[in-house]
Amino acid sequence: DADVTQTPRNRITKTGKRIMLECSQTKGHDRMYWYRQDPGLGLQLIYYSFDVKDINKGEISDGYSVSRQAQAKFSLSLESAIPNQTALYFCATSDTPGQGSGGLDEQFFGPGTRLTVL
């Protein structure tokens, strides 16, 4: 969805390096999410945020941190990358109950960032 953008789209890095993946959205949604996708494992939730001052751990937060710089921006950091963090990373957004029109539960995904850790 063009309303949710992720940078970079592809990144190759080395073990031990610090990496930041960025997500921006123009949908005006308060809620943002970071997922990791591995072959055969579906999507797993890393962190999520309901507003600028709210950060919550997901299923697999170890080795990751996030920053919600503004309503429209949510960044994912790998402080010291390791090879098993090689994966496809997706950012998503959703509306907040009581705001906007229907489809409150729908999550809108960005195009993904393919990260390779050597």
Added chain:
Amino acid sequence: GENVEQHPSTLSVQEGDSAVIKCTYSDSASNYFPWYKQELGKGPQLIIDIRSNVGEKKDQRIAVTLNKTAKHFSLHITETQPEDSAVYFCAASRGTGGGNKLTFGTGTQLKVEL
């Protein structure tokens, strides 16, 4: 927490045939069940969803059924077309009451052959 199982992992059908993908969930408090389609190189996109107060929902060639007692739900695609080829994910959630957190199945690679 919630656990969602999805089958089959791969599915190949002839164009025009029907395709069925099945999912089971474990959390009886889950009340929202979306299906996402992921095309190559893109993020997942919602194609249909169903809430626990409904047993079936249709949208043109796609339909979803929900059996709350058995805790399973299925995606049905009729008259399949080549553009239906993609990876499909089911998911379960407690909805807005659970913070919109989705638990995804492991995905089904659907291939529609000419």
